[in-house]
Amino acid sequence: MKIIYTDVLVIGGGLAGLRTAIGAKRRGLETLILSLVPAKRSHSVAAQGGMQASLANGFKGEGDNEDVHFEDTVRGSDWGCDQQVWRPGASPGVACSAATAKW
Numbered sequence: 001m002k003i004i005y006t007d008v009l010v011i012g013g014g015l016a017g018l019r020t021a022i023g024a025k026r027r028g029l030e031t032l033i034l035s036l037v038p039a040k041r042s043h044s045v046a047a048q049g050g051m052q053a054s055l056a057n058g059f060k061g062e063g064d065n066e067d068v069h070f071e072d073t074v075r076g077s078d079w080g081c082d083q084q085v086w087r088p089g090a091s092p093g094v095a096c097s098a099a100t101a102k103w
């Protein structure tokens with residue numbers, strides 16, 4: 001059996017995993033992604049409507065913010081999403097999405 005050593009092992013090659021891996025690599029850490037399916041087959045690639053984040057820079061973007069994004073997502077999931085998990089996710093989502101879009 002071949003044993004591979006790495007500083008960071010990222011499980012999953014979707015957008016979350018890829019973003020984490022790039023961040024770790026940029027900090028000089030040796031990084032490896034382990035994914036069940038190739039990155040290009042992840043749900044992130046299937047999301048053809050684009051990423052959602054409250055950048056407030058689009059059509060009808062005035063007044064958009066992370067609270068609106070949070071509420072929209074809760075309503076959109078018909079109150080099915082875990083609000084405690086999602087609440088902090090709505091905030092860094094803006095910075096993460098903007099950075100990822102530039103990459």
Ligand SMILES: Cc1cc2nc3c(=O)[nH]c(=O)nc-3n(C[C@H](O)[C@H](O)[C@H](O)COP(=O)(O)OP(=O)(O)OC[C@H]3O[C@@H](n4cnc5c(N)ncnc54)[C@H](O)[C@@H]3O)c2cc1C
Nearest residue numbers: 012013014015016035036037042043044047049050051052
């Ligand atoms: C058809 C479709 C359309 C969508 N449209 C939109 C949209 O328009 N706008 C939007 O914002 N969101 C949309 N979504 C939702 C969006 O795609 C997901 O919320 C987002 O891609 C999740 O990203 P992720 O990196 O967390 O997970 P994923 O992209 O699902 O990646 C998960 C990764 O984990 C890996 N993995 C899973 N299990 C294991 C395991 N046991 N071991 C190792 N690796 C594993 C997989 O191989 C995959 O690479 C859509 C989803 C689908 C399916």
